[in-house]
Amino acid sequence: MSRLQAEHLYKVFGRRPEDAVRQLQGGADRTELRADGTTAAVIDASIEVDEGQIFVVMGLSGSGKSTLLRMLNGLLEPTAGTVRFDGQDLTSLSGKELRRVRSEKISMVFQHFALFPHRSVLENAAYGLEVQGVPRAERERRATEALALTGLEGWEKSWPDELSGGMQQRVGLARALATDADLLLMDESFSALDPLIRRDMQDQLLELQKTLKKTIVFITHDLNEAMRLGDKIAVMRDGRIVQTGSAEDILVRPANDYVASFIQDVDRTKVLTAGAVMDEVGTVLGSTTDKGTKLGTAAEFRAAAPATVGVDTPLAELFVPCSTSTVPVAVTDAQGELVGAVPVAKLLAVLGEPGRPEPAAEAAAPATAAKGKVIAGA
Template sequence: MSPDGDAPTLSVQHVFKAFGRRPQEIVRRVRSGEDRADLKALGTAAVIDATFDVHPGEIFVVMGLSGSGKSTLIRTLNGLQPATEGVVEVKGRDISTLSKKRLRRLRAEDMAMVFQHFALFPHRTVLENAAYGLEIQGVETRSRRERALEVLDRVGLDGWHDHYPGELSGGMQQRVGLARALASETDILLMDEAFSALDPLIRREMQQQLIALQRELGKTIVFITHDLNEAMYIGDRIAVMKDGRIVQIGTPQDILTRPADDYVAQFIADVDRGRVLTAGSVMVGPDGLSAEEQSRLSAEAVVSEGATLQEIVPAASRADGPLTVTADGTDGEPLGYVRVADLLASLNTPEEYAAPVPGDHQEGGR
């Protein structure tokens, strides 16, 4: 998803964000190595030295517990919370150099946002909510109505346009929030804990819908969450934040198989590995099977390289021997084989990661 030749859509370079009376001083002292806990009296160093690029069409997830600075970080991207230091570039433009008016135009035309508690306008109908971004862009009434209706239809809210947000369930309200963001037709979508306030079943449904929409629309998405499972399911790449710093950036598989430190490792214990690991990541090479195992291969037991372990379990339970892995799950050149024993072993959380997350990591307010 992130070919090297592509210019990043969003580029964040050494961004710091501090709150308090003298934010500059907090940044200077954090830089010189002081611990952020020792600076509590001065204020809060919410984001410390964040650097990453987000490429076109990528879903970039920032994962962290509350107080880790992830919500502040996403707000530095559209200037709702201007970075104290460092550079945020949106499509190559450093947003700190923009005038207020230009910054507003950038927000209206290039980046839309979805909020944790929906942040819908309770005094406007669903349609007027969905059309809000277009209204700001100055699109005339009739065509913004058309486009908003189309998007509402797409997120599964056809027929609800005349209702008020207060009459809708939480999941439906967030669909309105999503529709409002999509209707603006911006390339960039910022989603701040967009699904965190929803019930688990609705959350799963929304995650699936987001991925389906993303296949069609190919937006550049920055998604904030405190749920590593969600991060793994949605994200092309994940940045794990702790106490204002990014401790690891990588693909879900990177993070699952090579956690950068104990902190990340503790999270992995809770991850549903079957949803993240793919056949390709647990297979042995084409020459990896013994003769006895090769004799039990079957033409039916073929799976694609990108299928998750969860998806290949049914095939494995039917098959007598190892599964054959090909590029697209049909017959073709075998890329490798998955032994059932290896499959079961990968679904199991390695013991060294299985330690429970200590309480003080859970809390740690701002």
């Protein structure tokens, strides 16, 4: 079920922003507007985030992703468009009403920690609850629980400058979790961390999400981070969302040449799964192997296949079995039912050059993408 919807959002800075929106709607690009001293940061952006989903917005610096995030909780007022959370139009709220929603329902985790140096770790984690007016004993109890969730049990009385960068970011995450907000907005939250600490924080977020099942919008410029964390990913360029889909959709069916070039260095063996690239099982049933064995039934095919794997098996594990037989690898679902096959030619094709851009309608609903998923450890 969808919890957050942004529809046709525009954010224009400069003179006569409403006129600029009309020009953009009429086909103008932001280069033309810049000549008049107007900057179009976000152009006609629409997203839909389901309950319990990590929705990643990915793009290079200046693509508009952070501006989009700030419109989702009202830190920036859209020039045009609407934002709805649990059916409530946030763009129509008064300042007081919007502050209440931000205090109770939406938490934000910043890139640079944003901790108060004169407050202890516990006081920092409890700050959002203090703003809500929660009694001290209750907010300290909830903050202590949140710190334990993020691996900081025993550090409650420490000061921020006594913590490493990764630990400080955990305090920021604990502060967001302590309020029990329905929506977490994370703006480049791990990008200031060293690579190993960054990966540890990604692990932490994925582990917490298994239990808490928060609705999360995560902003990043790092493609590998997006592929690792995102249940759904939106790719932005020059203020526009140019493709939205799962990691499999984007890797196998890039919407245009820009997306194809953006993803060309991704190690697909660590991201794609057998279920994401498999052919339907009907393509092999009824065929004959090079040794004359007929594969008329599912049982005959599974007996001849060099291996049987689940839909979540990473492609890296298919190379050996594919190299030992001309028969495709069999793919089964969680119930052990045969659902597809991965022939060696398909495996090599997927791991070769990035796929050709496809029309958006085709890219939005691939026949097989729903059967696989991203491997969390990619």
